[in-house]
Every structure is written in C-alpha cells, then in structure tokens.
Amino acid sequence: MDHTVFDPGWWTTAVELPVLGGLAMLLWRTRQETDHRVDELEHRLEIGLGQARDALSAYKLEVAKSYATTGYLKDVEHRLTEHLVRIEAKLDGCQGCVK
Structure with a gap:
C-alpha cells in the first residue's frame, strides 16, 4: 500500500465539499438575516412616517384653529x-x- 500517492477525489470528498457546503449555509443564513432586518427597518420606517404624518396633520389643524x-x-x-x-x-x- 502506497500512502504517498495524492488522491484528488479524497481531497474533494473529505475537505472541499464540506467547506463549500458550510460556506453556502453561511451565505444563505446571512441573506435570511439581512432580509429580515430590511423588512424590520421598512416596518419601522412606515410606522415613523405614519406618526410624522399624524403629527403634521395635528399641527396644521392647530395652526388653522389659532390663526x-x-x-x-x-x-x-x-x-x-x-x-x-x-x-x-x-x-x-x-x-x-x-x-
């Protein structure tokens, strides 16, 4: 048995495929987290804009009443x-x- 012969199939199976699979999982998980954070920020922005519109409407009404x-x-x-x-x-x- 000659153990000094380098077998590329062994290297691909034992090292490269698990590393690429882990990298793919890392990228997928990062993408999911990013999408979730973007959705959360959009929701917060919509709430903030709604509150700003309400405050502006209330201010306009107050100005109209006081002038x-x-x-x-x-x-x-x-x-x-x-x-x-x-x-x-x-x-x-x-x-x-x-x-």
Whole structure:
C-alpha cells in the first residue's frame, strides 16, 4: 500500500465539499438575516412616517384653529378705527378749552 500517492477525489470528498457546503449555509443564513432586518427597518420606517404624518396633520389643524380669519381681522380693524376717530373727535373738541 502506497500512502504517498495524492488522491484528488479524497481531497474533494473529505475537505472541499464540506467547506463549500458550510460556506453556502453561511451565505444563505446571512441573506435570511439581512432580509429580515430590511423588512424590520421598512416596518419601522412606515410606522415613523405614519406618526410624522399624524403629527403634521395635528399641527396644521392647530395652526388653522389659532390663526385669525380675514373677517375677524377686518372686524378688529373697524372697531379700532372707530375708537381712534372718537378719540380724535374728543381731542378736537377740547382744543378750544385749553386756551
């Protein structure tokens, strides 16, 4: 029996095939974990975007409630103008009294 002869079939069967199989399993498992993490990140992103949209909608509603309407501003302007005209009339009436 000559044990010094190198048999490539033995090397392929005993070493290369198990190593390639383990490498394939490692790649498959890594791919599965990556896909799972991407799905999880997409889910988190969708939740975050939904919350951001809700917050923006609530902010827009609050702004719409707190800002004065054009009609209200015109009413305030009209009342202020009337009040200033009355003050001016009183001052004009008192100019003759001060002499």
